[in-house]
Amino acid sequence: MTSRGRRTFLVVSGLALLYAGFRIVPGLVREDLVFEEIDDPVGFRRLTAGKSSAGFDPFFGLEDQTENNHADAESRVRRNICTTLYGDALGSGEDVPVASFSDYYCPYCRVQTKRLAAMEARPGSGIRIAWHELPLLGETSTLAAKAALAARNQGAYPAFHERLMKSPFQATPEYLQALADDIEIDHERLTADMNGERVLLDLENSAALARIFDFIGTPAMVIGRTVIQGEISERSIQDLVERERAEGWASVCRQT
Amino acid sequence: MSADLRERISTHLGWVSRRLVLVLAASLSTATSVVAAGSESFRNPAVDARLITAENGINPDATSISAGIHLQLGEDWKTYWRSPGEVGLPPSIDWTGSANIEEAEFLWPAPERFTAFGIENFGYHDEVVFPIRIVLSEPGMPVALRARVSLLTCSTVCVPQEFDLSLDLPRASGIDNAAAGLISTYAARVPDDGTDSGIRITSAHLDDAKTALTLTARSDEPFEAPDIFPELGEGTAFGKPDIRMAEGGRLVWARLPVLAAASDPAEFQVTVTDGNRAATLKPALAEDAPAPPFNIAAAVPGLGELAWIAAIAFLGGLILNVMPCVLPVLSIKLSSAIKSGDLSPARIRTGFAVSALGVLAFMWVLAGATIAARGFGLTVGWGLQFQNPIFLAVMLVVLVIFSANLFGLFEIALPSSWQTRLSRAGGGAGYGGDFATGAFAAILATPCSAPFLGTAIAFALAGRAIDIAVIFTALGVGLSLPYLVVAAFPQIVRRLPRPGRWMIVLKIVLGMALAATALWLFWVLSGVAGQTAALWIGLASIGAMALLSAHRIPAGARITGASALAAFAIALSGYLSEADQSAPNAGVDWAEFERSEIARLVSTGQVVFVDVTADWCLTCKANKTLVLDREPVASRLREPSIVAMRADWTRPDESISRYLESFGRYGIPFNAVYGPAAPGGIVLPELLSTEAVLEALSDAGSGRVASKQ
Numbered sequence: 002m003t004s005r006g007r008r009t010f011l012v013v014s015g016l017a018l019l020y021a022g023f024r025i026v027p028g029l030v031r032e033d034l035v036f037e038e039i040d041d042p043v044g045f046r047r048l049t050a051g052k053s054s055a056g057f058d059p060f061f062g063l064e065d066q067t068e069n070n071h072a073d074a075e076s077r078v079r080r081n082i083c084t085t086l087y088g089d090a091l092g093s094g095e096d097v098p099v100a101s102f103s104d105y106y107c108p109y110c111r112v113q114t115k116r117l118a119a120m121e122a123r124p125g126s127g128i129r130i131a132w133h134e135l136p137l138l139g140e141t142s143t144l145a146a147k148a149a150l151a152a153r154n155q156g157a158y159p160a161f162h163e164r165l166m167k168s169p170f171q172a173t174p175e176y177l178q179a180l181a182d183d184i185e186i187d188h189e190r191l192t193a194d195m196n197g198e199r200v201l202l203d204l205e206n207s208a209a210l211a212r213i214f215d216f217i218g219t220p221a222m223v224i225g226r227t228v229i230q231g232e233i234s235e236r237s238i239q240d241l242v243e244r245e246r247a248e249g250w251a252s253v254c255r256q257t
Numbered sequence: 258m259s260a261d262l263r264e265r266i267s268t269h270l271g272w273v274s275r276r277l278v279l280v281l282a283a284s285l286s287t288a289t290s291v292v293a294a295g296s297e298s299f300r301n302p303a304v305d306a307r308l309i310t311a312e313n314g315i316n317p318d319a320t321s322i323s324a325g326i327h328l329q330l331g332e333d334w335k336t337y338w339r340s341p342g343e344v345g346l347p348p349s350i351d352w353t354g355s356a357n358i359e360e361a362e363f364l365w366p367a368p369e370r371f372t373a374f375g376i377e378n379f380g381y382h383d384e385v386v387f388p389i390r391i392v393l394s395e396p397g398m399p400v401a402l403r404a405r406v407s408l409l410t411c412s413t414v415c416v417p418q419e420f421d422l423s424l425d426l427p428r429a430s431g432i433d434n435a436a437a438g439l440i441s442t443y444a445a446r447v448p449d450d451g452t453d454s455g456i457r458i459t460s461a462h463l464d465d466a467k468t469a470l471t472l473t474a475r476s477d478e479p480f481e482a483p484d485i486f487p488e489l490g491e492g493t494a495f496g497k498p499d500i501r502m503a504e505g506g507r508l509v510w511a512r513l514p515v516l517a518a519a520s521d522p523a524e525f526q527v528t529v530t531d532g533n534r535a536a537t538l539k540p541a542l543a544e545d546a547p548a549p550p551f552n553i554a555a556a557v558p559g560l561g562e563l564a565w566i567a568a569i570a571f572l573g574g575l576i577l578n579v580m581p582c583v584l585p586v587l588s589i590k591l592s593s594a595i596k597s598g599d600l601s602p603a604r605i606r607t608g609f610a611v612s613a614l615g616v617l618a619f620m621w622v623l624a625g626a627t628i629a630a631r632g633f634g635l636t637v638g639w640g641l642q643f644q645n646p647i648f649l650a651v652m653l654v655v656l657v658i659f660s661a662n663l664f665g666l667f668e669i670a671l672p673s674s675w676q677t678r679l680s681r682a683g684g685g686a687g688y689g690g691d692f693a694t695g696a697f698a699a700i701l702a703t704p705c706s707a708p709f710l711g712t713a714i715a716f717a718l719a720g721r722a723i724d725i726a727v728i729f730t731a732l733g734v735g736l737s738l739p740y741l742v743v744a745a746f747p748q749i750v751r752r753l754p755r756p757g758r759w760m761i762v763l764k765i766v767l768g769m770a771l772a773a774t775a776l777w778l779f780w781v782l783s784g785v786a787g788q789t790a791a792l793w794i795g796l797a798s799i800g801a802m803a804l805l806s807a808h809r810i811p812a813g814a815r816i817t818g819a820s821a822l823a824a825f826a827i828a829l830s831g832y833l834s835e836a837d838q839s840a841p842n843a844g845v846d847w848a849e850f851e852r853s854e855i856a857r858l859v860s861t862g863q864v865v866f867v868d869v870t871a872d873w874c875l876t877c878k879a880n881k882t883l884v885l886d887r888e889p890v891a892s893r894l895r896e897p898s899i900v901a902m903r904a905d906w907t908r909p910d911e912s913i914s915r916y917l918e919s920f921g922r923y924g925i926p927f928n929a930v931y932g933p934a935a936p937g938g939i940v941l942p943e944l945l946s947t948e949a950v951l952e953a954l955s956d957a958g959s960g961r962v963a964s965k966q
Binding site for chain 1: 301302303342343344345346373374376378407409411412413414415416417492516517
């Protein structure tokens with residue numbers, strides 16, 4: 002009994018330890034950052050994160066747009082890829098620029114957007130975020146995106162963002178009116194701006210960027226020179242930002 | 258040619274001709290099912306999608322077909338229900354370009370709830386079939402299905418998909434069993450109106466400020482794992498429900514916070530799911546909110562509840578100290594440590610604190626093991642456990658056996674070699690020794706504390722990791738309290754009670770407490786799983802206890818036998834309680850279809866109603882819920898002068914096929930009414946209407962239509 006008992010005890014505790022190891026250890030170890038250089042646009046790389054985005058058709062959204070506009074927008078964006086991507090987030094000294102692409106109707110976009118906003122708000126975060134609207138999920142998505150961009154004309158983009166992260170967007174004039182009153186902006190101007198040139202140009206630019214970077218869906222990000230598809234942990238974002246800073250992401254903006 | 262060779266050739270020819278027959282037979286059988294009833298599939302890493310139909314082709318006179326979109330989702334990929342939650346997008350199909358389609362009714366199987374980062378979504382993972390009932394504009398004519406499917410699939414990234422699926426159905430007959438099977442499986446998961454599922458909503462209330470929806474649902478068959486999905490139109494989103502069950506699981510009370518309310522709420526409906534059954538109901542909103550049931554069983558224990566659990570566990574740990582095999586160890590350790598004198602008081606105090614830590618360490622190991630066991634699937638939801646017969650059976654067995662242990666019927670003993678080794682190892686110097694003292698004291702105490710630790714483990718299995726950690730930490734703090742107290746006031750050692758007879762009395766009193774708990778659980782169990790099941794489980798656990806206390810039988814055999822009996826009791830609880838739950842089938846009492854019976858019944862003046870149906874036949878289901886199971890047809894069919902017969906064609910059945918053929922029919926739904934006035938049968942249209950059924954029933958009985966057949 003004694004030697005058998007001891008053996009059983011050892012085996013059982015060994016199994017328990019192994020199990021605990023499998024459950025706990027992966028959470029402690031940092032996710033490995035695996036990259037894949039991309040040919041076009043040159044200088045950028047893709048975070049593969051163990052998952053492949055291969056196998057999906059290049060995607061243009063649920064709403065069809067005309068091919069001509071696509072080509073025009075793409076060549077325009079290609080000439081100034083970094084400025085279109087990062088806008089004001091560029092050239093702010095030490096900060097690493099992050100371009101975030103999201104849709105108000107995509108579940109993980111909410112998670113990612115909240116996370117990014119919280120990270121940026123922290124003092125000494127070292128990141129600057131450029132928000133892009135990439136409405137892929139139909140008409141209501143597009144309307145929400147347009148309203149958000151129109152709100153930006155009145156400096157109310159963050160307030161709008163925050164509001165939409167709390168409740169679903171409803172594509173009704175009454176809702177827009179209530180929303181405008183709520184975040185204290187001019188409702189007339191908001192509805193006018195929604196189909197204004199600046200909003201449409203922004204949407205076109207973001208869509209062109211999505212095609213250039215071969216996004217398969219939302220959320221998507223570009224941090225420095227790394228293209229990321231899907232939601233990733235705050236830890237991974239931080240690691241990436243540090244790495245981009247150390248490696249000198251800015252070189253990519255000089256190349257293109 | 259030698260005879261030998263001739264023989265070989267003839268055997269060879271025989272083989273060839275046999276093969277030929279096989280090939281011919283195979284090609285014939287494929288000829289009857291001209292096309293595979295499925296489209297080419299659209300495939301990418303997120304989803305593999307196909308359009309399928311139960312029928313291989315369009316039967317003459319067929320007015321509808323049963324189709325479906327079959328989605329196989331990649332690992333971690335999900336797609337959404339018609340009401341996807343806060344955000345998300347339901348699938349949709351545009352049938353533009355199809356030929357001979359009048360109407361396509363898209364059916365939604367009951368969804369499941371996904372919660373990620375605080376966002377609630379409802380949908381499907383792995384695999385789903387959306388059954389689609391297609392009504393033809395020209396009966397019996399070929400159909401061309403052109404489906405433009407829009408679908409949102411999400412894993413960590415949301416990928417909207419848009420693709421085309423096409424399927425042509427020529428004039429042909431035959432059923433694709435694989436496709437029909439898939440469609441029927443998922444058609445069965447489409448929520449009903451409560452008729453078959455037996456689920457009804459007894460009250461619903463939405464407060465004026467639109468902050469929460471409160472409702473109660475009932476079912477004669479106890480709920481197992483209910484979930485609630487209300488819909489109040491686009492723009493209204495509900496949070497995670499607080500679900501409480503009562504009355505042995507027959508009553509569900511739920512409160513759902515409203516996360517966002519639309520300015521103009523649309524029609525209110527609620528889908529209640531429970532395992533394989535589900536119902537979508539449209540309750541009226543009441544003025545007052547239903548009160549939560551008395552035996553509150555919150556989905557997750559709140560902070561206050563957790564504090565109570567911790568307090569009880571702490572008390573339990575404290576009581577463990579006066580147990581017969583803990584107290585002696587404790588007093589020896591304490592007094593020897595104090596007397597061994599030449600250490601500074603500060604050193605002694607730290608030493609005791611470290612010993613207390615040792616006790617805690619042992620408890621944390623137990624907590625870790627319990628959490629691991631829970632991870633292996635030994636889990637039951639908090640609050641729901643007292644409705645779960647298996648959990649109750651496990652608890653009953655554990656309590657019966659351990660109370661027997663406290664009565665002294667048998668001993669739980671550590672191998673003696675462990676005991677000596679442990680007590681020797683505890684004597685080491687330094688903080689390591691102190692730590693070991695604490696840990697080993699806890700281990701040495703197991704023969705007495707096992708009944709309580711075992712019970713605690715069994716209870717803790719029902720909790721979350723945090724509950725388990727709290728329970729065991731509190732137990733450990735309770736058990737190590739004497740060390741901590743002595744560390745603070747060393748002179749208290751002399752006041753500790755001395756071991757004696759009173760300890761045996763205490764043991765018996767505690768044993769009686771455990772036995773009383775066991776009795777209570779037995780009572781609960783008989784309410785949940787039925788008296789027979791409870792009786793058997795009780796007998797099996799008493800048997801296990803008797804076996805353990807039979808000292809003549811060798812230890813190995815005793816333990817094996819007892820575990821077998823315990824396992825038997827637990828398995829029994831799952832089996833018996835399931836057998837107990839045969840759903841009462843309300844509505845029409847259907848007789849098994851027997852073609853030869855029809856003529857006999859008609860000759861005695863009866864009216865016979867025949868319904869040929871199949872699980873995959875979506876129009877049959879529509880007929881059933883909209884006409885046959887509904888008043889006034891349902892009560893008409895229950896009349897003694899009318900015999901309702903149902904033929905189930907879910908699996909191919911030669912006699913049913915021949916019966917259909919006798920009417921020139923090769924597909925279903927098929928309904929006919931026979932009677933003295935219509936011995937040859939009145940065939941009803943595929944899509945039933947209440948009027949048509951009632952008229953045929955009275956015509957067949959009255960003799961007005963004798964000329965019709």
